[in-house]
Amino acid sequence: MAAVRTSSEVALNRIAIVAVLVATLIFLAPIYWIASTAFKPKELAVSVPPTVLFQPEVTPFIRLFTKRVQMQKTVDPQVYEAAPWWEKRIYDGGERVLKVGKDVQLSQYPDRFMNSLIVAIVSTVLAVGMGTFTAYGFSRFKIAGEADLLFFILSTRMLPPVVVAIPMFLMYRMVGLNDSHIGLIILYIAFNLSFSVWLMKGFMDEIPKEYEEAALVDGYTRMQAFFKIVLPEAATGIAATAVFCFITAWNEYAFALIMTNRRAQTAPPFIPSQIGSGLPDWTTIAAGTFLFLLPVAIFTFLLRNHLLRGVTFGAIRK
Amino acid sequence: MTQIELRGIEKFFGAVQVIHNLNLAIADNEFIVLLGQSGCGKTTTLRAIAGLETIDKGDILIDGKAVQHLKAADRDIAMVFQSFSLYPHMTVFENIAFPLRATRMSSGEVDKSVREVARVLRISDLLDKKPSALSGGDMQRVAIGRALVRRPKAMLMDEPIGALDAKLREEMRAEIKRLHIKQGSTTIYVTHDQIEAMSLADRIVIMHEGFIQQVGTPDDVYSHPANLFVAQFVGSPVMNVAEASVADEGGAATVTVGGAPKGFEFPRELLTRLNGHVANGGLTLGIRPEGVLVRHDAAAGYVPVEAQIIEPLGSFDIVDLKVGSKMLRARTKAGYVSGPGEKVHVRIDPEQAHFFDTASGKSLGVRL
Numbered sequence: 063m064a065a066v067r068t069s070s071e072v073a074l075n076r077i078a079i080v081a082v083l084v085a086t087l088i089f090l091a092p093i094y095w096i097a098s099t100a101f102k103p104k105e106l107a108v109s110v111p112p113t114v115l116f117q118p119e120v121t122p123f124i125r126l127f128t129k130r131v132q133m134q135k136t137v138d139p140q141v142y143e144a145a146p147w148w149e150k151r152i153y154d155g156g157e158r159v160l161k162v163g164k165d166v167q168l169s170q171y172p173d174r175f176m177n178s179l180i181v182a183i184v185s186t187v188l189a190v191g192m193g194t195f196t197a198y199g200f201s202r203f204k205i206a207g208e209a210d211l212l213f214f215i216l217s218t219r220m221l222p223p224v225v226v227a228i229p230m231f232l233m234y235r236m237v238g239l240n241d242s243h244i245g246l247i248i249l250y251i252a253f254n255l256s257f258s259v260w261l262m263k264g265f266m267d268e269i270p271k272e273y274e275e276a277a278l279v280d281g282y283t284r285m286q287a288f289f290k291i292v293l294p295e296a297a298t299g300i301a302a303t304a305v306f307c308f309i310t311a312w313n314e315y316a317f318a319l320i321m322t323n324r325r326a327q328t329a330p331p332f333i334p335s336q337i338g339s340g341l342p343d344w345t346t347i348a349a350g351t352f353l354f355l356l357p358v359a360i361f362t363f364l365l366r367n368h369l370l371r372g373v374t375f376g377a378i379r380k
Numbered sequence: 381m382t383q384i385e386l387r388g389i390e391k392f393f394g395a396v397q398v399i400h401n402l403n404l405a406i407a408d409n410e411f412i413v414l415l416g417q418s419g420c421g422k423t424t425t426l427r428a429i430a431g432l433e434t435i436d437k438g439d440i441l442i443d444g445k446a447v448q449h450l451k452a453a454d455r456d457i458a459m460v461f462q463s464f465s466l467y468p469h470m471t472v473f474e475n476i477a478f479p480l481r482a483t484r485m486s487s488g489e490v491d492k493s494v495r496e497v498a499r500v501l502r503i504s505d506l507l508d509k510k511p512s513a514l515s516g517g518d519m520q521r522v523a524i525g526r527a528l529v530r531r532p533k534a535m536l537m538d539e540p541i542g543a544l545d546a547k548l549r550e551e552m553r554a555e556i557k558r559l560h561i562k563q564g565s566t567t568i569y570v571t572h573d574q575i576e577a578m579s580l581a582d583r584i585v586i587m588h589e590g591f592i593q594q595v596g597t598p599d600d601v602y603s604h605p606a607n608l609f610v611a612q613f614v615g616s617p618v619m620n621v622a623e624a625s626v627a628d629e630g631g632a633a634t635v636t637v638g639g640a641p642k643g644f645e646f647p648r649e650l651l652t653r654l655n656g657h658v659a660n661g662g663l664t665l666g667i668r669p670e671g672v673l674v675r676h677d678a679a680a681g682y683v684p685v686e687a688q689i690i691e692p693l694g695s696f697d698i699v700d701l702k703v704g705s706k707m708l709r710a711r712t713k714a715g716y717v718s719g720p721g722e723k724v725h726v727r728i729d730p731e732q733a734h735f736f737d738t739a740s741g742k743s744l745g746v747r748l
Binding site: 270272273275276277278279280281282283286291294295 | 430431432451452453457458459461463465467468469478479482483526530536
């Protein structure tokens with residue numbers, strides 16, 4: 063129905079647009095800050111007032127991926143001339159890249175980044191998978207004490223996780239799970255499972271049970287009906303749940319800091335450890351953070367249509 | 381060739397008994413309609429036959445074989461749901477093919493069967509569409525197609541056209557009838573709409589509060605209702621019922637309703653036929669509006685009454701007439717009674733009168 067808009071409605075609409083723009087700017091400001099710092103020369107990173115226009119450079123990323131040491135004296139001009147362009151950037155900063163023979167020593171960042179990917183992806187897949195099955199059970203079958211069980215599942219979120227950090231650390235050390243991928247994965251599944259069960263139950267409840275009943279009458283088992291009918295219908299909910307679980311696992315800092323130090327350390331506790339001695343190297347930290355933001359941004363971007371439908375699921379279906 | 385028999389079915393939801401000792405035999409190719417208000421147990425009965433609901437007692441036999449312990453998938457029965465239940469992520473073709481995919485039929489045969497069913501249902505041009513792009517009627521055709529394609533032993537339909545608008549409902553009703561005549565499969569159809577039941581059924585099963593009230597052909601349940609519930613549930617406009625007393629007045633029986641000063645004349649035969657029931661004082665007269673005869677001028681056997689409300693329904697009017705303290709609804713030619721307050725004369729057609737025991741509600745089986 064085409065309604066004629068009154069002038070006050072037009073004004074309200076404009077105010078809403080301005081409000082959205084302001085909110086967007088506020089949300090994007092830290093991201094801009096990190097992104098711009100990641101490409102700044104070291105000395106501009108902390109300049110007051112902040113520098114907005116500068117010649118962007120990739121030196122922070124080179125520093126991020128290499129092991130370096132401070133040089134006591136200036137570099138030999140011949141060595142400097144022979145060095146590749148990226149190594150010159152390091153010499154320019156009064157440092158040299160560590161090498162064994164001719165091989166450049168990489169920093170620990172790629173390993174830590176990979177750890178983050180492994181832990182976040184595996185824990186997300188398992189948490190969402192288990193949550194989907196559990197939610198289906200709660201949604202479709204009469205379960206004795208269903209409300210109590212669901213409350214119990216939710217109650218695991220009712221205190222800050224850090225409260226249990228010390229006992230968890232002691233237990234983990236006892237069973238040898240500290241500084242292991244599997245240890246962190248179990249922890250993150252435990253975090254995310256209650257969330258995933260509750261969110262997926264909402265989505266499952268929205269899928270009419272007649273779909274499965276039709277499939278049952280049509281000659282399929284309940285398991286087949288689940289995979290052929292329920293799962294495709296729940297795809298939107300699964301995508302939304304997965305994004306939230308992935309972000310939680312990807313960004314988790316406290317437990318990663320306490321439970322891991324070398325082998326299984328993820329990127330969040332690693333990045334600030336790069337502050338180093340002397341002056342903090344903000345540009346390298348910013349470069350690490352900037353790269354760290356990308357997987358979540360890409361993952362969310364790929365699933366954005368599902369996500370949008372996911373968070374407004376109930377409103378659309380009814 | 382599929383016969384279905386229900387023997388002594390009982391079903392509880394918690395402490396509430398929703399089906400009481402239900403017995404029913406359905407013949408091959410028969411179109412049975414389970415008719416009743418919501419909550420009468422008709423859908424539960426249907427779901428029990430389908431295997432979507434367990435029963436607490438009794439046997440469900442399909443072709444003489446007890447199936448109550450079999451899974452839905454193993455009963456070889458198809459079901460059409462009120463909500464259509466088309467799988468939204470599949471095309472119409474895939475929806476119809478879905479039951480065949482469970483049987484490991486070759487894809488060539490699946491294709492052939494689906495196209496054949498689509499042709500019969502006149503939905504061949506919709507095969508590539510998703511259900512969301514279909515109209516209500518087409519969705520229902522697809523749902524029926526999905527049920528037909530497997531050539532199941534029996535078709536179960538749970539208010540399959542209840543969600544459609546009035547005009548489409550009428551169209552689909554005719555279509556379902558056409559299909560049943562053409563395909564001829566044992567069909568159990570659930571509805572709360574008595575017009576649907578009358579127009580489709582070979583036999584109607586009227587249910588109320590988990591009990592079968594009457595099983596019979598549409599003509600049977602209309603002309604010979606077994607009790608007051610059936611009498612008032614079947615037929616539109618609803619049958620008039622009123623407590624009545626019968627007296628012997630000068631060679632004829634008179635039936636007085638609502639304490640009116642003058643009773644309606646009935647043949648004397650009524651007295652002997654009602655013998656015994658009258659003494660209890662619990663007699664209820666039932667008369668359909670078309671059995672209430674109205675004329676302008678006085679005549680023998682006609683009682684003067686006043687018209688109260690006139691409902692014009694196009695081809696005829698329903699006129700509320702005040703008889704004593706009761707209202708009798710009569711069906712007249714359109715515009716026959718000009719307006720409220722008009723004095724008319726009325727008679728009850730003895731041949732269309734029904735008599736019930738007031739206490740039990742049961743029909744006394746007295747027809748003149």
